[in-house]
Amino acid sequence: MTKAPTVYDVAAHAGVSIATVSRVLRRPDDVRPETRARVLDSVRSLGYVPSGAARGLAGRRHGVLGLFLPGHDGIDLPEPDWERVADASRIPLIDDREGRPTPPAPTGTHTGTGTDAAIDAPRTASNPANLYFDEVLRGAEVESWRRGFALMVAAGRGSSREVMLNDIAGRVDGLAVLAQTVPDDLLAHVSRRIPVVVLADSRPGDELDHVSVDNAAGMRALTEFVLGRAAGGAREPGDARGPVADLVYVAGPGDSPDEADRHRGFDQAVAAATAAATRQGHGAVRVRVERGDFSREGGRRAGEALVASSAPIPQAVVCANDQSALGVLDAFVAHGVDVPGRVAVTGFDGIEAGRFSTPRLTTVRQPMNDLGRVAVRTIVTRLTDPTAPPQRLTLPVEVLLRESCPAR
Amino acid sequence: MTKAPTVYDVAAHAGVSIATVSRVLRRPDDVRPETRARVLDSVRSLGYVPSGAARGLAGRRHGVLGLFLPGHDGIDLPEPDWERVADASRIPLIDDREGRPTPPAPTGTHTGTGTDAAIDAPRTASNPANLYFDEVLRGAEVESWRRGFALMVAAGRGSSREVMLNDIAGRVDGLAVLAQTVPDDLLAHVSRRIPVVVLADSRPGDELDHVSVDNAAGMRALTEFVLGRAAGGAREPGDARGPVADLVYVAGPGDSPDEADRHRGFDQAVAAATAAATRQGHGAVRVRVERGDFSREGGRRAGEALVASSAPIPQAVVCANDQSALGVLDAFVAHGVDVPGRVAVTGFDGIEAGRFSTPRLTTVRQPMNDLGRVAVRTIVTRLTDPTAPPQRLTLPVEVLLRESCPAR
DNA sequence: CTGAAAGCGCTAACAA
DNA sequence: TTGTTAGCGCTTTCAG
Numbered sequence: 001m002t003k004a005p006t007v008y009d010v011a012a013h014a015g016v017s018i019a020t021v022s023r024v025l026r027r028p029d030d031v032r033p034e035t036r037a038r039v040l041d042s043v044r045s046l047g048y049v050p051s052g053a054a055r056g057l058a059g060r061r062h063g064v065l066g067l068f069l070p071g072h073d074g075i076d077l078p079e080p081d082w083e084r085v086a087d088a089s090r091i092p093l094i095d096d097r098e099g100r101p102t103p104p105a106p107t108g109t110h111t112g113t114g115t116d117a118a119i120d121a122p123r124t125a126s127n128p129a130n131l132y133f134d135e136v137l138r139g140a141e142v143e144s145w146r147r148g149f150a151l152m153v154a155a156g157r158g159s160s161r162e163v164m165l166n167d168i169a170g171r172v173d174g175l176a177v178l179a180q181t182v183p184d185d186l187l188a189h190v191s192r193r194i195p196v197v198v199l200a201d202s203r204p205g206d207e208l209d210h211v212s213v214d215n216a217a218g219m220r221a222l223t224e225f226v227l228g229r230a231a232g233g234a235r236e237p238g239d240a241r242g243p244v245a246d247l248v249y250v251a252g253p254g255d256s257p258d259e260a261d262r263h264r265g266f267d268q269a270v271a272a273a274t275a276a277a278t279r280q281g282h283g284a285v286r287v288r289v290e291r292g293d294f295s296r297e298g299g300r301r302a303g304e305a306l307v308a309s310s311a312p313i314p315q316a317v318v319c320a321n322d323q324s325a326l327g328v329l330d331a332f333v334a335h336g337v338d339v340p341g342r343v344a345v346t347g348f349d350g351i352e353a354g355r356f357s358t359p360r361l362t363t364v365r366q367p368m369n370d371l372g373r374v375a376v377r378t379i380v381t382r383l384t385d386p387t388a389p390p391q392r393l394t395l396p397v398e399v400l401l402r403e404s405c406p407a408r
Numbered sequence: 409m410t411k412a413p414t415v416y417d418v419a420a421h422a423g424v425s426i427a428t429v430s431r432v433l434r435r436p437d438d439v440r441p442e443t444r445a446r447v448l449d450s451v452r453s454l455g456y457v458p459s460g461a462a463r464g465l466a467g468r469r470h471g472v473l474g475l476f477l478p479g480h481d482g483i484d485l486p487e488p489d490w491e492r493v494a495d496a497s498r499i500p501l502i503d504d505r506e507g508r509p510t511p512p513a514p515t516g517t518h519t520g521t522g523t524d525a526a527i528d529a530p531r532t533a534s535n536p537a538n539l540y541f542d543e544v545l546r547g548a549e550v551e552s553w554r555r556g557f558a559l560m561v562a563a564g565r566g567s568s569r570e571v572m573l574n575d576i577a578g579r580v581d582g583l584a585v586l587a588q589t590v591p592d593d594l595l596a597h598v599s600r601r602i603p604v605v606v607l608a609d610s611r612p613g614d615e616l617d618h619v620s621v622d623n624a625a626g627m628r629a630l631t632e633f634v635l636g637r638a639a640g641g642a643r644e645p646g647d648a649r650g651p652v653a654d655l656v657y658v659a660g661p662g663d664s665p666d667e668a669d670r671h672r673g674f675d676q677a678v679a680a681a682t683a684a685a686t687r688q689g690h691g692a693v694r695v696r697v698e699r700g701d702f703s704r705e706g707g708r709r710a711g712e713a714l715v716a717s718s719a720p721i722p723q724a725v726v727c728a729n730d731q732s733a734l735g736v737l738d739a740f741v742a743h744g745v746d747v748p749g750r751v752a753v754t755g756f757d758g759i760e761a762g763r764f765s766t767p768r769l770t771t772v773r774q775p776m777n778d779l780g781r782v783a784v785r786t787i788v789t790r791l792t793d794p795t796a797p798p799q800r801l802t803l804p805v806e807v808l809l810r811e812s813c814p815a816r
Numbered sequence: 817c818t819g820a821a822a823g824c825g826c827t828a829a830c831a832a
Numbered sequence: 833t834t835g836t837t838a839g840c841g842c843t844t845t846c847a848g
Contacts, residue, residue, distance in 0.1 A: 004601045006825055017835045022827060032833060047600035052579030053464030054825030057840045062461065063575060064560065071553065091622075091629035093807045094773075137549070138542055141561055145479065150562040150576050152472065155553045167471060168558050171460030171579070192455035193412045214499075221499035365502075399501045414841055425819045430843060440817060462841035465824045 005046040013042040066172035069155040139372025174379035195382040209391040218364040218397035219265030252320035299327020322347035359403035413454040421450040474580035547780025582787035603790040617799040626772040626805035627673030660728035700732045707735020730755035767811035
C-alpha cells in the first residue's frame with residue numbers, strides 16, 4: 001500500500017508495453033497465451049489493481065450506476081455503543097415475549113459470564129420510513145448486480161446535497177434519484193451529463209425517465225373495495241339499502257404529489273360509486289375530508305375530530321398513508337370505537353407497523369423493491385439508446401386486505 | 409448530454425484558466441468574488457458537472473467507500489412483472505388476514521376498473537438471508553453519509569467476483585468485505601492498494617482490520633440461560649434435582665467459522681455448568697450433537713432424528729442458527745412434541761422468520777446494522793492512520809428471549 | 817489572485 | 833500479436 005503499482009510497473013516487470021498489459025486485462029484473447037501468463041504473473045506478484053478512476057477517464061464509462069436517496073437528517077441515529085464494542089463481555093438478555101411480563105429481578109444464576117445481567121426491555125424498532133428506502137436500495141443493488149454494474153449510493157439533503165450529487169454524478173454512468181430529494185433545476189443540470197431516472201414522482205414537466213408507483217389506481221381499487229365492504233357486504237345489483245357509504249378521507253399535505261395522486265384515485269372511486277348508486281335510485285356517497293399531514297399524530301388528531309364531531313362516525317375512514325391511518329386507529333381505540341365493527345380504517349404504503357397494529361391495517365403495498373429494479377433497468381436501457389423518447393413507467397400496486405376492514 | 413462540458417469549456421466561457429475553474433470548485437476562498445461569480449455562472453449555463461474519474465485520478469482520492477457483499481446467485485430472484493409494469497390497471501387484492509380463509513370467488517363488484525380481480529394469496533416473504541445483508545448495507549450507508557463519503561456497493565461470487573472486486577477496489581478509498589465472499593489471497597492482493605476491513609470473520613491469520621460479532625459469547629450466554637431454564641426453572645444453590653440438563657446441540661457445517669465460534673461458546677457454557685453441578689454433587693450435563701448444515705431442512709432432519717431416537721427427547725435443543733432451529737420446530741410440531749413444555753428450542757441470528765414462528769423463537773440477535781457502521785468507522789480511522797496496528801473489534805450481541813424457551 | 821504546465825493511470829486508435 | 837502515442841478531465845505546484 002506504499003505506492004500502488006501501475007500499468008507501467010507491470011509492463012516493465014513483464015517486459016511488455018503498457019498497451020499489452022491493458023489488453024490482458026480487457027480482451028485477454030487478443031494476447032498470445034504466453035505473454036498473457038507472464039503479465040498475469042507480474043500482476044500477481046506486484047499486487048496490481050487497476051485504477052478505476054484512470055479507467056473511467058480514458059474509457060469514458062464507469063460500470064457504475066448511482067442511486068441518490070434522501071439524507072438521514074431528522075432521523076434518530078442511535079450511535080453504536082462504542083464502549084461495549086471494546087468490551088463485548090456483557091451479553092444483555094432481552095425479553096421479547098408476547099405480552100411480556102414486568103422484567104423480573106436479576107438473579108445472577110443464568111448469566112455465568114461473571115456479570116450480573118438483568119433482562120432488558122427490547123429496543124425500539126427501526127424507523128419505518130427507512131425501510132421504504134431499504135427496499136428500493138436492495139432492488140437497485142440486485143438488479144445492478146445482475147446487469148454487471150456496481151451501485152453507488154449516496155444520500156444528501158440540505159447543503160451537502162448539491163455537493164454529493166455532483167460528486168456522484170461525475171462517477172457513474174447513470175443515476176436514479178428518489179422524488180423530492182433534489183430540486184428540479186439541479187436534476188436538469190445533472191441530466192445534461194448522464195441519464196437520470198426519477199423515482200416515485202409522476203409529475204410531468206421534464207424530459208427525464210420516470211418510474212413511479214400507481215398511487216391513483218391503488219387508492220381507487222382500495223376505495224372501491226371499501227365502498228363495497230364497509231357498509232356491511234358486497235352490494236349486489238338490486239340491493240336497495242340506501243346510500244352506498246358514508247366516508248371520510250384523511251388527506252396528506254397539500255404539496256405532496258403522492259397525496260394528489262391518491263386523492264384523485266379516491267375521488268374517482270367515489271364518483272363511480274355515486275354514479276352507480278344514482279342509476280339504481282340510491283343516494284350519493286357522502287364524503288368528508290379531514291386534512292392530515294402524513295404523520296401519525298396528524299392522523300390521531302383527525303380521528304379525535306371525528307369522534308368529537310356532532311356528525312355520526314362514518315362507515316369508513318380512508319387515509320392517505322399508513323401513518324395517518326395508525327393515528328386514526330389510536331384515536332378510535334382510545335375512545336372505544338370498534339374497528340372494523342363500527343368503522344373501517346385503511347392506509348396506504350404497506351409499512352411494517354401496519355402488520356402489527358390492532359387491528360392490523362388494510363392498506364396498499366407499494367412495490368419498492370421493484371421500483372429499484374425497474375429504475376436500474378430503465379437506466380441501462382437509456383444507456384443503450386440515448387435518443388429514445390422519455391419513459392414514464394408506472395408500477396402496479398397491491399391492495400392488502402387485513403382486519404381493519406370488515407371481513408367479507 | 410451530447411458532449412459533457414469540461415473545465416476547458418467553462419474556463420473559455422468565463423474567460424479564465426482551467427486552474428481558476430478548479431479553484432472555484434475546490435477552494436472558493438482563494439478566488440476573487442467577482443471571478444468566482446463569473447465562473448459559477450458559466451458552470452450553471454453550461455451544465456458543467458466535474459468528472460469524478462478525472463478528479464480521482466488527479467487527486468488520488470475518491471471520497472467513496474466500498475462494500476462488497478456475497479452475490480445473489482442461488483437466490484430466487486422473481487422478476488418484476490414486466491408485463492404489468494406496462495399495464496398497471498389491474499390492482500390485485502391480496503388477502504393477508506390472520507388465519508385467512510380460502511379466497512372467496514371473485515364477484516367483480518369491488519374491482520371497478522373493469523377487470524375481474526380475484527383476491528390473491530399473499531406472496532412469499534423475501535429471502536431472510538438477504539435481510540441480514542440489508543442491515544449491514546444500511547448501516548454502512550448511514551455511516552458513510554455521516555462521514556461525507558459515498559458508498560459503492562458491489563456483489564459478486566464465482567467468476568464475476570474477481571472482476572467486480574478489482575473494479576470496485578480501483579474506485580474507492582477503502583473497502584469492507586463480508587466474510588466468505590472473497591478468497592484470502594484476493595483479499596491480500598487488494599489490500600495492498602487500499603485498506604480492507606473484513607466483516608464477520610474472526611479468523612486470525614492476516615494483518616487486516618476485522619469487525620465481527622461475538623458468536624461465542626452470545627451462544628455461551630444463551631446456553632447458560634437455557635441450562636438455568638430448560639429443566640423447569642432457575643436452579644438455586646442447594647437445588648438437588650439431579651443433572652442440570654440434557655441437551656442437544658444442532659451444529660452447522662464444519663467449515664463455517666460461525667459454527668466453530670458458536671460451538672465453542674456452547675461448550676464453554678456446558679463445561680461451566682458441569683463444573684458447578686459436580687461441585688454440588690450432581691451429575692454432569694449430558695450433551696449430544698446432531699450435525700446440521702444451517703438450513704431449515706437440515707434442522708428438520710435433526711429434529712426427526714431426535715423424535716425417532718430411542719433416547720428420550722432432551723430438555724433443550726440448542727441450534728447453531730435460526731434456520732436450523734425452525735427446522736427442528738417443524739419436526740417437533742409435526743410429531744406433536746410440546747415446545748417449550750416438553751423441550752426448549754433456541755436459534756441464533758435473529759432472523760425475521762423467528763418472530764413469526766409458533767412458538768416464537770428464542771435466539772441471539774446479531775447487530776448487523778452496527779456491523780456496517782463500525783466497518784465504515786474502521787475504514788475511515790485506517791485512512792487517517794495507515795500505520796496503526798490492525799484492529800480486531802468484536803460487537804456485542806443480544807439474547808432475545810421468546811416463547812420457544814420456558815418462561816421464567 | 818491568476819495562469820502555465822506537468823502529470824495522475826489508463827484506453828484506444830494506429831503502426832509496425 | 834505487440835508497441836507507440838495521443839488524449840481522457842482534473843489537481844497541483846510553481847511562477848508571475
